[in-house]
Amino acid sequence: METPYDWITVGIFAGLIVLFMQRSTAETEHEHDSLWMYLAAGAGCGLANYLGNKDMDILGIGTIVVTLAFIFHFLKPFSSRKPL
Template identity: 45%
Template sequence: METVYDWITVAIFGGLVVLFLHRSVQPEEPQDTILHYLPPAVGCAVANYVGNEGYGLYSFLIVLVVVAYVVLVLKPFGIKFWR
């Protein structure tokens, strides 16, 4: 945990873990599977690696894509942008 990329990607990954665990203990059947969490988890790892290699802009763009995926696909707060 030395760079800002480490902190940002670990924070996002931690949020993914909490979201997955929260949804897995709800009484109703989950609408997502563990495979839905794979793209943002891999994206966090790639963004961290790219950022640590000195490509901050690319890391930032990957983090934006990861956050967009989480919001649009996983819908952490029940956010609905369209039907």
């Protein structure tokens, strides 16, 4: 853990883990949460970290922004979902 990209992407990934665990153990089922969405977001974190560590700062930051947009649009971590 040497660069800001390491810290930022690991933080995002840790948030994904918490969100996945919370939703997978909840009594209600979320209709739009599928495993591939978490996989895509995790892959985005890995790609952003790789690009940032290879001194491709614009691409790394852009990938972080796109990954966060994907998470907020599809996984909706802060929405109040009603039980089905």
